Structure formats: C-alpha cells, structure tokens
Amino acid sequence: MLRDHHWIKQAIHKIMAEEEHHQETPLIKLSVPGLQTIDIYLKDESQHPTGSLKHRLARSLFLYALTNGLIGPDTPIIESSSGSTAVSEAYFAQMLGLPFYAVMPRTTARKKVELIEQYGGQAHFVEHSGDIYPVARQLAEKLNGHYMDQFTYAERASDWRGTDNIAHAIFEQMKHERYPVPRWLIMSAGTGGTSATLGRHIHYRQYPTQLCVADCENSVFYDAFCHNDFLLTHQQSSRIEGIGRPRVEPSFIPGVIDTMIMIPDAASVAAIYWLEQKTGRKAGPSTGTNLYATLKLARQMQENGESGALVTVWCDDGERYLDCYYNPDWVDKHIGSVEPYLAQLDSFDLTGNFSDDLQSNMTVLSELPTGEVIS
Ligand SMILES: Cc1ncc(COP(=O)(O)O)c(C=O)c1O
Numbered sequence: 001m002l003r004d005h006h007w008i009k010q011a012i013h014k015i016m017a018e019e020e021h022h023q024e025t026p027l028i029k030l031s032v033p034g035l036q037t038i039d040i041y042l043k044d045e046s047q048h049p050t051g052s053l054k055h056r057l058a059r060s061l062f063l064y065a066l067t068n069g070l071i072g073p074d075t076p077i078i079e080s081s082s083g084s085t086a087v088s089e090a091y092f093a094q095m096l097g098l099p100f101y102a103v104m105p106r107t108t109a110r111k112k113v114e115l116i117e118q119y120g121g122q123a124h125f126v127e128h129s130g131d132i133y134p135v136a137r138q139l140a141e142k143l144n145g146h147y148m149d150q151f152t153y154a155e156r157a158s159d160w161r162g163t164d165n166i167a168h169a170i171f172e173q174m175k176h177e178r179y180p181v182p183r184w185l186i187m188s189a190g191t192g193g194t195s196a197t198l199g200r201h202i203h204y205r206q207y208p209t210q211l212c213v214a215d216c217e218n219s220v221f222y223d224a225f226c227h228n229d230f231l232l233t234h235q236q237s238s239r240i241e242g243i244g245r246p247r248v249e250p251s252f253i254p255g256v257i258d259t260m261i262m263i264p265d266a267a268s269v270a271a272i273y274w275l276e277q278k279t280g281r282k283a284g285p286s287t288g289t290n291l292y293a294t295l296k297l298a299r300q301m302q303e304n305g306e307s308g309a310l311v312t313v314w315c316d317d318g319e320r321y322l323d324c325y326y327n328p329d330w331v332d333k334h335i336g337s338v339e340p341y342l343a344q345l346d347s348f349d350l351t352g353n354f355s356d357d358l359q360s361n362m363t364v365l366s367e368l369p370t371g372e373v374i375s
Helices: 005-021 054-067 084-096 110-118 129-143 150-157 166-174 193-204 221-227 265-279 285-303 328-334 339-351
Strands: 027-030 038-044 077-080 100-105 122-126 184-188 210-215 259-262 308-314
Touching (some): 005 054, 027 166, 038 285, 054 084, 077 129, 077 150, 084 110, 100 129, 150 193, 166 193, 184 193, 210 285, 221 259, 285 339
Parallel strands (some): 038 308, 100 122, 184 210, 210 259
C-alpha cells in the first residue's frame, strides 16, 4: 500500500492543533456537608468540545491509526460504539474530511445520533449490543475502510506514562488541595480504557492511590473480575449508556484494578438527579454509577475513621439524555423506582451515612472475593 505521507502529516498536525485550542477540563469539588474530612471531586469531561470523555479517546485513536499508516485521505472510518465515542470520532473524521459510519445499538440516545449526523457521520443500528462488533467489521470490509475498534485499541492508543492523559491531569489539578494525593480514583468501564489509563498511571508514578471500577447491571466486568473468568458473556444489554458490556472487552485490564463495586441501575440514575440538585447541571447515567460508587467508598472511609480525597469522572453531559434518563415515564418503564435511592442520597448528604435498609442490598467491599483493599 502506498502511503500519502504529506496527507498523514497534515492530518496529525490538524489533530494536534485542535488539542492546543482547548483547555484542560475542570475538576469540580462537590460539597457534601455530611463528610467533613473526606473530599469528593469530579473530573468534568463533559466540557470537551464533543461533550464527553470520549473526545480524548477519539483523538488518540485517530493519532494511533494515522501514525500506524492505517488511514489515508480516502479511508472510510467505521466504529462500534454506544454513541459517545462515535460522536467524538465523527467530529475528528469531519475535521480530516473522511466519511464516518457508526454501528450502534438501536436504543442509543437520539441526541447522540443527531450529533453524529451533525458532524457528517452515518448511523447503522443493531438490535443487540453484542452485534456491534461483527457488523462494524463487516461494514469496514465492504467499504474497504478502517475499523477503529475502540474496544480493542482504547488501552493501547491512550497515553498513560506521559502528561497527555486524564490521569496526569487529575494528579496535577489535585496538587493544591487539602488532600493532594487522592485515596481513591473511581471509574466505570465501557471499553475499560479509561480505568486502564488511570490504573497504569497510578502504578507507574508510584502513587499510594487505589483504583475502584464501578459496574452496572447486565454487564460482565464485575463477575469476571470477582471470579477471574474473562470469557464470561451476557445476553442482555446494559441499561446505563456508555458502560457495562456483554463480554469482557480487550481494553479492560483487571491487573490495574484494586477493587470493583456493582451499582444498581436505579442508584446510578438517582445519583445524577442528586448531582443536579447540588450543581444545577445534568450528567449522563455513567456519571451516576461513578458517583454512587464514590459515595459508598466515602461512607466506608468515614466508618473506618479515614480522611482523604476521592476523585471520579463526570463522563458526559446529561442534556443528551433528556428523553430517557431525565424522562420520568422512560425511567419508570426501563429502570424502575429511583425514589428510595434519592432519599438515601439526601440523607447521606447531611450525615455521610447510608440508611440501613438499602445498605443491606449493596455489595459491601470487605465481602468482595478480592478482599484486600480497604484497611
Ligand atoms: C458516557 C460514557 N461513560 C463512560 C464510558 C466508559 O469509558 P471507557 O470506555 O474508557 O471504559 C463511556 C465509554 O464509551 C461512555 O461513553
């Protein structure tokens, strides 16, 4: 294959210039009166130009493909996605003048599909989330295009040693806080790429910080981690858009994770309503999963008499989900009642404690098979 080196150079230049134009995303400190010696922060990735943490990944995947000579001036780009990555990739594909095709579950939030189309991309729908991989591969073959395959390449396309990554940004931004080195970083998993970056960076820079990965219902990550079975699959699709997978994705790196927590979907949704009460802004449901897991760890720290900081990720903007997670009828039908969790979070706000009745439904960390984490 003859490579167009001039075009590749220009394309890389455009992507690097785009990064220069945007500032680092903010770190938000959450006020929780019930927690006096524990501070909670959210790294607000919804502030990227394409509205989610996937802006970083899309940039990295394009740079990976360009520097490896995998795409040229006429290469159609194909991706399997639950939506957010496709929105960001459509943006970069348009910047480079490349056709873009996103293979997504039919249930993907309508707003994300609109955004992909706004950036000139095309949506191809499948009925089951597990079908996105083969359909994307077939489409790439048919169009003689390049399948980005975020689920495989997220972990290796993202930098974790240097300074161009979310983990480095978090530790830099925490430097002047009262607990400058976080006790925990908390993240959910879709590809697993962000947790891989966070965990590798922690190990590489030798921070005492630990990494907790939160999973949702209808996902295999939690069970796979607990039972050391990475061939597990699941028939049903996750109801928390962006996270929870029917198979253990190649970018999910268990060796970097200290512990995992399973969060009920209704708790994730309640947590984004609670976050809106506190900040006046809406977040996507994976942020709720992250936040609820963070509060559970905070409660555990409080019970153990520990102090310190916990940092989690505000993954995307909730305005994308007005017709689903912010629509009471949709939530009633697809998720169920979130009221008990909302009441629990309100009481947590004031006391730093979860009410007993719901606490018993939740996984207590010390009971996890990994069991090594909380001292
Ligand atoms: C909204 C949202 N949150 C969280 C994630 C999970 O991030 P990662 O793929 O790095 O595991 C994704 C991934 O697509 C996402 O779209």
